[in-house]
Amino acid sequence: MSTTTLNHSIESHGHDHAEVTGWRKYIWSLDHKIIGLQYLFTSLGFLFVGGGLALLLRWQLAYPSTQVMANGDVGNPLSLPFINPQFYNALFTMHATVMVFLVVMPLLIGAFGNYLIPLKIGAGDMAFPLINELSYWVYVFSGVLLLGSFFVAGGAAASGWTSYAPLSSVSAYNGTQIGQSLWCVGIFLNGLASIMGAFNYITTIVNMRAPGMGFFRMPLAVWSLFITAFLLLLAVPVLSAAAAMLFLDLNAGTSFFNPANGGQPLLWQHLFWFFGHPEVYIMILPAMGMVSDILSIFSRKPVFGYRAMVYAMVAIGFLGFIVWGHHMFVSGMNLVLSAAFGVSTMVIAVPSAIKTFNWLGTLWGGSIRFTTAMLNALAFVLMFVIGGLSGIFMASTPVDIFVHHTYFIVAHIHYVLFGGSIFGIFAGIYTWYPKMFGRMLDENLGKIHFGLTFAFYNLCFFPMHNVGLGGMMRRIADPTAYEHLRALQPINQFITLAAIGLGFSQFVFLWNFFRSLRHGKPAGKNPWNATTLEWIVASPPGHGNFEVTPRVYRGAYDYSVPGAPRDFIMQNEPEPSDSPQGKVAGRKPVTAG
Template sequence: MSHDSHKQSFISHYIFSTDHKMIAKQFLLLSIIMACLGGFMAYLIRWEVAFPNVPAPFFGLVSPDKFNAIITLHGTIMIFFVGMPFLAAFPSNFFIPLMIGARDMAFPKLNLASFWLTFTGAVLLVASFFVPGGPVAGGWVGYPPLSASSEFAGVKWGAALWILSLAMAFFSSSVGGLNYLVTVISLRAPGMTYSRVPMTVWFLLGSAVTFFFSVGPLIAGAFMLLMDNMFGTGFFLPAKGGEPMLWEHLFWFFGHPEVYVLFFPALGMGLDIMATFTRKPIFGYKLILGSTVGAITLSFIVWAHHMFLSGLNPVLATPFSITTILISIPFAIIIFCMFASLRHGAIRMELPFLWMVGFLATFLVGGLTGIFLGSASADIYLHGTYFVVAHFHYTLFPSVFFGGFSGVYYWFSKMYGRELNKKLGLLHLVLTFIFFNGTFWPLFRVGIGGMIRRIADPSFYPQYQQFANWNIFCTISAIALIASQAIFLWNIVWSMTHGPKAVKNPYDSNTLEWLADSPPPHGNWGAKLPIVTGDPYEYSKPGEAKDWRSQAQNL
């Protein structure tokens, strides 16, 4: 199993690599490129809402039909081509083998396929801009009948490409998830028992399991939607005896667990970062894992809370309200365990830790506003308003960006062998935090005021005039938020080549990945695998000279 003296060509090293670390970096790069595209779309959306019918700089007039296409693709890109690769695929590929002491994934070639499937999906999605009829414009949730027939939306090839692109993303994440699960179950290093597996790995697994078991019904639904579009079946078309609500059920059966798919990795990385920078064990390791199992189970029976106003039988609203409120219990337990982990810690205020605190602080707002939306009676008023937009951006943005960035700042030196610039990192954090809240906090107010989302030109409706200044404020914040990300891009590009050389374990952390070289070679470990002898979070043990003890001592 020695990969040490492995000569590789450019193509097999950088493009069709089977090395989990290179695949992770490919996912990272792809997600950054797609985030630029999705961010540009966010700018266009905000511009049109704040300055209706004024041509947007660098683009031109965002007409209502373009607006609809842009909101649709912004959602699709940010969830499936930024969130999934950046938060699930990239850390899973890079850190699962390193943290459990394996040399690679269980199925390296499947891993290779997983990346190229996502890449193909991204290409198909971008290609849909250039087909006759333009890209799909029915919202990222793709509700029929609008999405099911080209008669209604005027989009035929765009819809087909959108479905195919999503199919690629689904297959990619499914084979990826299968790979992560098999890797953790069968390739842990000697001595790496389940109770010694770090939280990052546990939560990445939780994410994979949740995705894996929820995506099947949506693939079935997408298959039927494609049949409706291309072969004239009428599964979702009332005119042909079909049932549009059926799609909503199939979609949200996946759609709600997907929220946790994008939340768990951030939580797992946050827990590891917390232990390292508070210099003490995580409070309630098993309690957190148990709560996660509960949350995953419940996440499969909450989906209809997205459909309170879609014609769902009102009798069903109450049970789904109850399960939705119930799911806040396991998450509350996890968050309180995190607070308890801070207690009596010897906190080191380093960048990854600050990003993680930023994640918790902002995510909490998203989580708490979810309680309003989950209760059917409040949702009847708030459904479809900017309150919902603010709510889900307060959950997804903190997870994907605050959580994801905390991981990147924590592990960058391990990935590239050089350190990031800390001052730029701090500036990035402060600006992101301020402008993120500036963008989305006022939207809660606008939404409670009754402004409906997905409206291209609010000036058309006199009752929305009162929000015009708020919308301009949000848009300016959003532009500043997007612009602040340039600091991050500059920081990684510059640090990759010019940053100071990194040491193996800069933060005195216990977990296995810090025992490998920075960056780890092909095969990760030298001649022998690490032999795990300790827990991942044995910090500040009484009676020991130093306040940390690596999980393996033999390397």
């Protein structure tokens, strides 16, 4: 098909699928907004499942069922006897698997990606609506397989979400029967869903932007999802291939990874981390993009250094593919190789630093509104800074060999993935909920939810740095088995209680979310006085999004333009011929919009 016909068919498609109505809408609608909401509800459901698994494993760490008491009795009175060591291994394996593949990726990419991309670029829908819906159902199926594996003989996969071979590739070693194979199939299908989403997003963004929406007029949220889609397309197939090989090792007698039959365990690690490190950025870039936009909206200021932000994300995307080896410093890596990975890992911290400074620059000189969305976005910045800085320790090989596989790294990853991605997701939900459902979330409940989450989150995860430095290994079912860790046990109990607090705080969010569906204040088209295209249509937008394809006249961040009648100018507002165009910078009073 030639480019012209391709473009033509894509442009004309917007309305070629009929609107599905009633309950069927939520099963088999091809509308990107409905698919986005399907992703949102499903992955929020999985968030609670993954959180529940986390609380179970935290309980075991505080009150181990395997503990031998001072008087010789086995078991702690508070312990849960059904958590045996094998089940504990399955718990942390599946906690990470659920959170990474069924929660954070689908929330950021599936929910926000689907919902926001067409609206923000002025398109009627995604380029391939059917593949979009298919991607959702494949994702659901992968989730069912992964969670269903808890109920098969031998239990769920128990060799960690990293599934290092040969532990994962030999059933006799990992103690499961078909759980590990189901994990492989689940991950393979989940990857398929990601790949379908990725090329759909790329096609949509490249071909279906509204007239005037140049690449450098796109909001950073769209840029971040665009770059993320490329990372998905290049990284996920590698994981899928690795999962397929692992499946064959387990079931077909091959020996890719088992040295006993001539395989190479490090092959798995290379394949896994070649996916695994870009994956880290897949899970943070979209949150970075959304947070950039949210900081701008609620500071009433353009994003500081918009192009620098774009280039920084592109740099992260490139560099993200050449740092995977830092996960393998401890496997006995050649010195030249570890030097190269050490340097690339330090270098990738630079674009992250650039982004942080630009976020601060966006706040500087603003007129800051402390909405719940803004509080979550600010928490994102601060927590991401902590998570990023603690990564420097691991980038330095000698320190890495000390903190590797301790709770320090557990703290690090949760500062990036919860402190970063999840706060970013909350910020996104509080910002775009009014667009999605036509009603506002309750701000007071929102602030209570934020305050509790922020406090418990830090009480839970910050001390993990300390127990890690104190020498506590990750992935052990009973820290009290170790003499050198017994003294740390009160801190472990502290962390567990904070985790429970963190878990229960989320019910405030849930209550707010469902209550506001009916009782929230009506949102109107543009409750935040924002500039981008999704805010020019009704909330929620109708099928096909825009009655007339909008024309874009300006970048996404014309806030507080001096001389303008309001403190925001929407992207589809033509340039008034008599306006003094943004030449003067100064803090002049303007009428609020």
